[in-house]
Amino acid sequence: MTVGGSDSLAALLADKGVLPAGWRPVFEWVARGEFVPDRVWPEDGDVVDRRRDPEAWRAAVYSDRALVTQWDDGRHAGEGAGRLATSSASAPSTVAEMLFDLDAHPGMRVLEIGTGTGYSAALLAARGCDVVSVEIDPDLADQARANLARAGYGDAVRVVTGDGVLGDPDAGSYDRVQVTAGVRRIPAAWIEQARPGTVIVMPWGTDFTTGDCALRLVVDEDGRGASGPFTMATAFMKLRRQRPDRHHYGAASMPGDWAETAAVSTTALGWDDVVAGPFDPVGFVLGLRVPDCLAQPVPDGHGGGTLWLHAADTGHGHSTAAAGFAHGHTPNVLQSGPRHLWDEVEAAWYWWDGQGRPTVHDFGLTATITTTADTALVEQLAWYRDRNHPLAPAVHDEHPAGAAH
Ligand SMILES: C[S@@+](CC[C@H](N)C(=O)[O-])C[C@H]1O[C@@H](n2cnc3c(N)ncnc32)[C@H](O)[C@@H]1O
CATH class of the missing domain: 3.40.50.150 (Vaccinia Virus protein VP39)
Known part of the structure; x- marks a missing residue:
């Protein structure tokens, strides 16, 4: 048969x-x-x-x-x-x-x-x-x-x-x-080689999660940019040059005295709030509002774990945070470097919650070619509901619990 x-x-x-x-x-x-x-x-x-x-x-x-x-x-x-x-x-x-x-x-x-x-x-x-x-x-x-x-x-x-x-x-x-293939940074060539009105479809995401969302861009009349909504959660193999090395991050890569020198705090959020399945919108939205942040969840096998957050050095040093969630214990947050990454994540989470937990369909992205002397770069600006409302990076003061930290 x-x-x-x-x-x-x-x-x-x-x-x-x-x-x-x-x-x-x-x-x-x-x-x-x-x-x-x-x-x-x-x-x-x-x-x-x-x-x-x-x-x-x-x-x-x-x-x-x-x-x-x-x-x-x-x-x-x-x-x-x-x-x-x-x-x-x-x-x-x-x-x-x-x-x-x-x-x-x-x-x-x-x-x-x-x-x-x-x-x-x-x-x-x-x-x-x-x-x-x-x-x-x-x-x-x-x-x-x-x-x-x-x-x-x-x-x-x-x-x-x-x-x-x-x-x-x-x-x-x-x-x-x-x-x-999954995209993290849209290359200028795709816009340059398209006519005005061309539809460009790609799985796009941030390094906050391994997942992607299908993005449907339409090229602008002037051919210098493209904009459109995310249409579904998905997960693709990434473009070869845009794969983050996730094995490089975590406790083993931190200096031995890191825990003693980092700022210590706690949080009212839990592991399940910020670490969700690959097609859950929360990680995607956190990635949109906490830019250039690689998140690495390390589960402990008992319903909790540590969420590691890393941001590369942009001139003032690396930033790292580790939010530990162990069953029966108060969450323990450690943060070091110029960015307080957990505070950014927390602010983004409270914003998302306060908006009624919108799904990926409520977001989109505008890609604009910005040309330097000899290179065409693409600025990526995520937006909420329409392209006239770009999403700014989350800041700590935004969330109601901010004053307590
Ligand atoms: C999910 S598979 C594509 C599935 C395919 N469309 C099909 O119908 O079978 C992703 C492919 O993208 C390729 N790829 C990754 N990075 C690439 C790049 N920078 N340029 C071209 N292809 C790339 C991979 O080698 C892989 O074959």
Whole structure:
């Protein structure tokens, strides 16, 4: 018996209500199985190998699951999971929802960043778009080219091996830009290579969490900026040059006398207030209002733990905070450096709570190209409700408990 097929995947997505109008035949034509390698790691399970268990492989391929296809930039071998998942076939419902945001129509020129297996590029080609897709990993790019040629989309998709942060190295002009790797800093090239009115869809986030939110930007008339809302919580592998090294932070990296020299306080907040699941809005919103802060939760296995906060040296030294939440004990907060990061987090949390705990849909971002002598940089300004209300960094005095500290 066989299970699944591209038509059943289309039906599954239609049942979930995530298939954009006009895309059902596209999901029926393009077989995900033509793009997924023989060995994959489903997001919620162990390795599945087609050669050993073709039915399990087919069930995984025609399910709504993300399938990891590469670990550790290809350096990992073997059956077990590697340290960092670095390429995947994204969950089909995520692919469909991002295509809904992208709103690509036949005849459009589409730039994709993060070719991976080539599946999403094939969907765009089957929709009638002219696609250039950029993949940083040469082996994955070769494999995607082979997959696309075998599936009949070799002419409609040009796969470029290179760093997608630079966009199309031939500097094309695009009607749509789709990014399928997590972004922390939007590169100017994506705006520069888009026409006014172009939709740019990307998973965007801050280093406060490992998650992202889909961001739908529309390029301004003057072509120098783009703005739009966040549309859903998600989580993608990050652009190679924008991955923070989370293993570098925590108690082990602090000087031995740190706890004695740091300022000590406590807090009325609890572990569950500030450390939530990957798709919970709180971490995302805290990241928007506490800029340039890497948060590293270290659970203690008993419903609490320590939330480490780090901000890089911008001329006055590093800032670090550790908020410890142990069951049955008063929370213990240590802070050092020019920024009192826990106070900023607390202020941002009380602001979010006071606003009625808005979700990610209430926020958006404006990206504006700012040019220096020879470099185009992008200023990213998050906003609340509309682009005329940019979010300022949280300050300690904002929250009602501020006076008590
Ligand atoms: C989630 S996967 C993409 C899924 C893909 N769209 C598909 O349909 O299979 C993310 C991909 O982005 C690639 N990537 C990461 N950083 C990149 C960069 N700077 N430029 C281009 N590709 C990059 C990774 O190698 C990985 O293959």
